[in-house]
Amino acid sequence: MSFIPLSKCCVSGGILSGTPRGEMEPASAGRQVSRYHTRPSDDEVINDKTALVLYTDAFGLSLPNAKIMADSFADQLKVHVFVPEYIPDALPANLFEPVAPLYPGQYANRSWWSTFVVVLPLLLRVWRWLPWILNPKGQVPLAEKALLDLQSEGYTHLGAIGYCRGGAVIQYLLASTSHPTLLQCGVVNHPSPETSTWDNIHKPTQWHLAEHDQMFGLEKIANLRRVFEEKKKNEGVVFDFYHHKDTVHGFACRPTLDHEETKKAFEEAGDTAVAFLQKHLDL
Known part of the structure; x- marks a missing residue:
C-alpha cells in the first residue's frame, strides 16, 4: 500500500490537499498540550494502548500536511495518531516560500539582486521568531508534556515521527534521562543535527536525510x-x-510533483516509516 499516492489533484506547491478527518483537542485541566487526534477511517484500532505521535516541522499546524499524513499513518498502522501543538507560535506557512526550494536548483537562476530583494523582507519579518528558531531544545518541554498526556491517558507504547524541527525534538526526547521510557522508537526526517544527543540514543531509530540540506551536510x-x-x-x-x-x-512533509525524485522520496519515507513502526511498536 502506497503511503499517500500523489497525483495532480492532491498536491500543489508542496501543500497536500484534502480534508483532515480528525479533530483538534484543546489543552484542558487534564491535558497540558493541545493536539490533533485521528484514528483509522474504518475505526479498527488494533491496540488501544499504542499510539503514534507526529511532531511537525516549524510551520506547525498552519499547513494541512501534518494532519493529512497523520490520517494516513492511522489508516496503515491501525492506531491512534496525535499531532501535538508543541510550537504555540509556529512560523507562517508562506513565510519561507520565496527562499526555501522544494527541489534542488529551483532558484538556481535567480540573480543576486532578485535574491536580495526576496531575502531582505524575510529577515525583517522573521526576527521575532529567531529565539526559538535558533533553539530546538526550547520546544522539548511541550513536546515531552504531550507524551506525558498520553501516558496519563493509558497509552503504554508510543512511537514518534518528526519532520525538520520535529525531527530535532525527537532526538532530544529519545536521549532524555528524565523520562526514558516514554518513547519506544523514533523516525527522524531531515532534522537539524542535534549531535549532543547521539551518544544517548539507544532506542530504535530510522533516519531520512536529504542529499542537499544546508543544515545536515555530508560531513555531518x-x-x-x-x-x-x-x-x-x-x-x-x-x-x-x-x-x-x-x-x-522538507521533502518528507512538503513534497512537490514538479520533481520526480522528491515525489519518489516522499513516498519511500512514508512507506518505510510505516514498516519500521509496525515492527518496533509490535503491531
Missing part, C-alpha cells in the same frame, strides 16, 4: 552514520538510514 551525515553504526555493532542498537538522492530539506 558521515558522523551520524559512524556513531550509530558503531552502536549498532557494539550494542545492537537498531539504526535504519536513508539518504534520498536529489532532494532538499
